[in-house]
Amino acid sequence: MTEMMQALEQGDLALIDQLLELFLTKELPEDIYTLAEIFMQYGYMKEADRVLEHLQFLMPEEAQLKIDRANVLMELGDEDGALDLLLEVDETAQEYPQALLVLADYYQMQGLFEVAEIRINEALAILPEEPLLHFAKAELLFETGRFLEAARLYEELYEQHREFAGVNLVERLAEVYRAGAAYELALDYYSKALEDEVKPDVLFGAAYSAFQSQKYEMAIQQLEELKELDPDYFSAYLLLAQSYAMLEDNPKAYTAIQEGLKRDEYDKSLYLFAGKMALKNSLPEEAEQHLREAIALDPEYMEAVLALIAIFGQQERHEDVIELFETLQQNDFEWSALYPFAAAAYENLELYDRAYEFYRLAYNDFKEDATFLEKYVYFLVEEGKRLEAKEVLEQLLRIQPGEPAWQELLETLEFE
Template sequence: MNQNLRRGALLAGIVLIAFLSCGFTWGGKDKCTEARETIEKITPESAAAERAEAERKVRELCPDGGAPLYLKGISMEAAHDIDGAVTAYRDALAKDPLLLQARGRLGLLLLAKGNREEASVALFEAARQTKEPRFARALADIFLDAKLYALALSQYRQVQPSFPDDANLYLGIARSYRGLGDQNHALEALQDALRLQAGNATTHLELATLYQERNDYEKAAAHLRQAIIADPDNASYHFRLAQLLELSGKRDEAAKEYARSGVKRTDTLADHLKRAAKYEDEGEFALAATEYRAMLVKNPDAAGVREKLGDAELSAGHDAEAIAAYEDALRKKEDSGRVRYHLGTLYERKGDLDEAVRNFSASLRLDPVNSDARRRLADIYALRGDLEEAIRAYQDLISRQADNPLNYLKLARLQEKRRTYKDAVDSYEKALALDSANSEAHRSIAFLFLRLKQPEQAEQHLREVLKLDPRNAQARDALISLSVKQKKYDQVTSLLEEDAQLNPQSADSQYRLGVIYAFKREDEKALQQFDAALKLKPDHARALNALGKLYLKEGERDKAREAFEAARKADPNLLEPVELWSKLSTQPKKYVEKKKTSRKHALEKNKKKSSSTAGSRKTKKSAGKAESKKKKSSQRKTR
């Protein structure tokens, strides 16, 4: 008897873990696939009514999947909440990695935010597995920016039929050809772009550059003048034209263009420096860059001006121009740790990690105390999966800057990846010693202790996480699972009650609290929680199923049958996770009566059989007695 009780308690504990720790995703695969197909054509440009209809269908098909989160991202993107949309798309992909539209849209937003490296990964996957041309087009732009001209040209050509009237696409094609050294095809693509948009200043500038490279200064100047017509107040256009005219020997015309660009030929280098400093103080970095360029026109050997030009372009947000200025400084032997650091930052932003590593390493050789360069280098090693190099870089950083908890936290994660768990624990503890309120450090070390099967230490840190961040669902679920395994059911109840209070609009949170109440046989409370879950989500299949079991337990068979029917309708594929309630029957009364009748007939049949057997035994006994008397009589006669 005790053994059976222990076995029942173990089974109940397993069930509880299954209910409380799982993601509630049993079955529903086909419906989630259908939901995925429903959202494929929904974009931020879709009509509000169309998005609303898609949301309705998705809620019916796969409410707990990634599709609803994708639609949330679409709505946020339509409302220009880019950060919110990025988070929603990430959450959608965490739920359903097959949501390629979410992956593509995430890539587009990351690209717009300047995160080219992560954007390229997302867009590559989306472009490879979907027929959406926008993803391939964006990927082409990334390839072009990274100077991967052949790859860029391949992507542009692939999507060209989808964008027949896009002048910028032809600009991309032209730049790809130029990068490959094919000026003739580049010229053809630029002429196509010009036919589509005759007043495009950028196209005219590209044509001017191309003709200038061919020493055709007349055509180059003509296109620069067209660019000025498109944007007459752009000082840099006038400045470029002035330089070109000066090369052509037209000094008078050049002087006029220099004046229009704000550059006076009679000004001294000191005048330019003074104006540049003034513009920088006012935040007019593009104008400051113009002054530095003017200085280089007058005195190409002016020392330190190229670095200042790079700084101004960097501050103005002109990354390509900044790289060109810094690289020009290196060619002029004006090397420094600062120039190398800025080049490393710019190349990292572009996604060219090899060049970033080269320049950050050079920066550290020239300036060993540059902790920012060392940290950026360590981050790149970690990103590339070079754990040994990354760990060495962080250890070196810590040896120079031992009071930064973030360095210890990053080192601990790398050590954990390398499976040197003792070192990782030590680094996590040092991070917490410097910043005891770091919830992320508490969470990370807690999960490491769980892996090392040290539940007491893990519980301590998980509780700290919830003190600092009560809404941390990952930490709460881990603590619930741990408490179930330790049979601390009152603790489980407390955690789930807090979860239900923090998430009053979550049907799952209300349902999970109902599960623990039902497990503890607090049926009235369980009933209230299941009702609360169903008010929030009337087709919550598991809540309906649990409600039916409660009704069945209370003997309300009709209500139980209705609940079970509703649960089957809400999710036809719902399976019982374990046979907790297998001995409970939902058989109709007629079936039960039929079964009782069959049992009655069987009893009567057995009774008749018993009577027949008894009569047979009696007959045999009488026959035996008669035979015995006959033998005795025969013996007497013989005597």
């Protein structure tokens, strides 16, 4: 065994293979099984499978060997072989609940979550007090978005265990409550976890939960600490900027997002928020540049496109609106949300036929938008399209009944 351990530590596969042949023929089954466990521990799954296959040949009815080998085969990507072995475990075997748990893992890996839960419940019916089964079910519920059910099971485990199966239950409870939008509860558990050890992910989770709980000063404090601990924790910068923005400290928000851009120049959401903060700080040129960077990273980034078009509209840069819109069209990006902007820009440039085309296209999606309908009505009236103006005006009155100005205009159109 000493030689084998040295070969393992050196990663000498040829020597391992040579020693293994001798080991399997000379050693007792219990020592061979110990070697299989060592192989699994060191990540030598092919060698572990070879050992377990040999033991299966010697003891074909041994349920534990089938379960262990199934685990190894799943690690090796042979799910079908693993399934065959697990289904061979007899229901009367003491190890049957363990086989059910591994089966649940198999089905969970396949995305068959309902079948996985059935298997865990079968095991729980046999061993209702087994903590490992409760933990497995909690993990499955967490993965499938049933956060409150998962939290209940984690809470029960936490009463007896601070850590389980290598998982810190305080951190896990914080994560599950955060995922379920129970941010105050999540923050309580994150605070407990931070008392034990300050880790970047825990700090960020705490800051996010504080932000969602409208505790912006706390979020800022934790994010600043996170930056000191790990300056390359990119997600911290956007949340930090958002926290300052919620406190209406726009200069600090803009500074924070600029720091983030220095760390990560390929995150489009950072450029978008930088654009918004630049506007808040009365820096329209910088805002435009940030938004153009966001669109360069993702030409289909609708929020950035709309923000940039809004800037052009405010500055009455109608040609720029059209240029951006037509560039998107050339790239086969047809967004009805942009049609009202295009229609207004063409109208301002006195390209009335094009304006009419896009007003009509926009009408289907903006029938409930009073601001759009008002512009469309006046455009139609100016263009002498009285019947169409009357139709749009009637729609406007349906969503804003009793508006005197609209009623008066409708009566005028009907009279004409």
